[in-house]
Amino acid sequence: MELTSNPAVKAEKTMGLPVFDTDMCAEDMDRMAANAMKASNFLKAIGHEGRLMILCHLASGEKSVTELEDLLSARQAAVSQQLSRLRLEGLVNPRRDGKAIYYSLADDRAKQIMEVVYDLFCREE
Amino acid sequence: MELTSNPAVKAEKTMGLPVFDTDMCAEDMDRMAANAMKASNFLKAIGHEGRLMILCHLASGEKSVTELEDLLSARQAAVSQQLSRLRLEGLVNPRRDGKAIYYSLADDRAKQIMEVVYDLFCREE
DNA sequence: TGTACAATTCACATATTCATATTATGTATT
DNA sequence: AATACATAATATGAATATGTGAATTGTACA
Numbered sequence: 001m002e003l004t005s006n007p008a009v010k011a012e013k014t015m016g017l018p019v020f021d022t023d024m025c026a027e028d029m030d031r032m033a034a035n036a037m038k039a040s041n042f043l044k045a046i047g048h049e050g051r052l053m054i055l056c057h058l059a060s061g062e063k064s065v066t067e068l069e070d071l072l073s074a075r076q077a078a079v080s081q082q083l084s085r086l087r088l089e090g091l092v093n094p095r096r097d098g099k100a101i102y103y104s105l106a107d108d109r110a111k112q113i114m115e116v117v118y119d120l121f122c123r124e125e
Numbered sequence: 126m127e128l129t130s131n132p133a134v135k136a137e138k139t140m141g142l143p144v145f146d147t148d149m150c151a152e153d154m155d156r157m158a159a160n161a162m163k164a165s166n167f168l169k170a171i172g173h174e175g176r177l178m179i180l181c182h183l184a185s186g187e188k189s190v191t192e193l194e195d196l197l198s199a200r201q202a203a204v205s206q207q208l209s210r211l212r213l214e215g216l217v218n219p220r221r222d223g224k225a226i227y228y229s230l231a232d233d234r235a236k237q238i239m240e241v242v243y244d245l246f247c248r249e250e
Numbered sequence: 251t252g253t254a255c256a257a258t259t260c261a262c263a264t265a266t267t268c269a270t271a272t273t274a275t276g277t278a279t280t
Numbered sequence: 281a282a283t284a285c286a287t288a289a290t291a292t293g294a295a296t297a298t299g300t301g302a303a304t305t306g307t308a309c310a
Contacts, residue, residue: 036177039246043172048298049165053157065257078299080258099256099307112241120234121164173268190287203269205288224277224286252310259304266297274289280282 045089046113050074051082054103055110058092062104170214171238175199176207179228180235183217187229 046052050072057063057071069079083103086092093106105111171177175197182188182196194204208228211217218231230236 032178032181033174035247036174036181039242040172040174040177042246043168043177043242044297047165047168047172049158049161050298052161052165052168056157056161075300076257077259077301081298084258094257096307099254101257109245112245113238116237116241117164117168120237121167122160169267200270201287202271202289205286206269209288219287221277221287224284226287254308254310256307257305260302262300262302264298264300266295268293268295270292270294272289272291275287277284277286279284 042089042109045085045091046110048082048085050078051086052117054079054082054086055091055105055114058103058105059111059114062095062102064100064102066100068103167214167234170210170216171235173207173210175203176211177242179204179207179211180216180230180239183228183230184236184239187220187227189225189227191225193228 046055053072054068057068063071065076065079065083068074068083069076072079083092083094087094091106091110092103095102095104171180178197179193182193188196190201190204190208193199193208194201197204208217208219211228212219216231216235217228220227220229
């Protein structure tokens with residue numbers, strides 16, 4: 001696969017991914033690099049044991065920070081910082097209810113990745 | 126979603142992901158944490174602009190280190206190190222042919238993730 | 251208003267990641 | 281064997297990420 005969204009790329013091969021050889025123009029390379037940067041930022045955001053477990057728990061419904069704190073056996077400040085990162089990345093949404101703040105999954109991006117991750121790392125054996 | 130592979134988890138909800146509430150036993154939590162660690166290591170490996178672009182280029186066929194060096198406009202040592210990381214993670218395989226070493230994608234894991242990443246970051250707009 | 255609780259933010263120490271330079275290894279060629 | 285080339289491995293410092301404790305903000309309630 002490659003990371004341009006240029007409609008002029010070659011026809012698809014075995015999978016749903018576009019294919020290209022060595023005939024990319026500089027513009028394509030730039031777009032590819034830009035996309036790669038966005039994508040790697042996203043992957044870094046979810047590439048953390050604690051944050052991954054948070055997303056995982058949120059998939060079954062919204063949770064307060066203290067609930068997550070218990071579920072992860074982690075300190076409040078740490079959980080809060082991890083949530084902060086996920087918030088910045090637009091992956092979760094906070095909702096205040098009284099003293100507690102409940103977090104939920106924000107969009108489908110995390111869900112889509114998590115589904116693949118689940119298949120790869122939690123279903124096999 | 127959650128990261129256990131316990132068959133006793135609740136029925137699936139909207140997506141293909143299992144759901145659970147607060148009734149996980151310690152054993153489940155351990156398995157989940159172990160899976161989360163494996164998964165986050167994997168995500169860290171591909172969550173790097175250079176490595177992502179390498180995987181991306183390899184998706185269209187095996188490439189030598191010098192070819193990748195040119196494609197990424199990166200130094201030899203850097204590319205080699207990134208390949209080394211991908212090798213350790215089992216994502217790519219080297220094949221020696223004379224002086225050159227050709228790398229190719231090792232398994233489907235990378236491809237599966239990359240396909241989703243491509244949809245999320247290279248198709249939209 | 252004062253107190254308790256939930257969550258965030260800050261400042262710091264530590265750990266990890268990364269890029270670069272340098273050195274080493276393996277292969278072909280002479 | 282000697283040399284050149286392609287790649288790998290190692291070492292070092294800079295940058296980044298992470299966890300911890302203390303201080304801070306926001307909310308509810310007496």
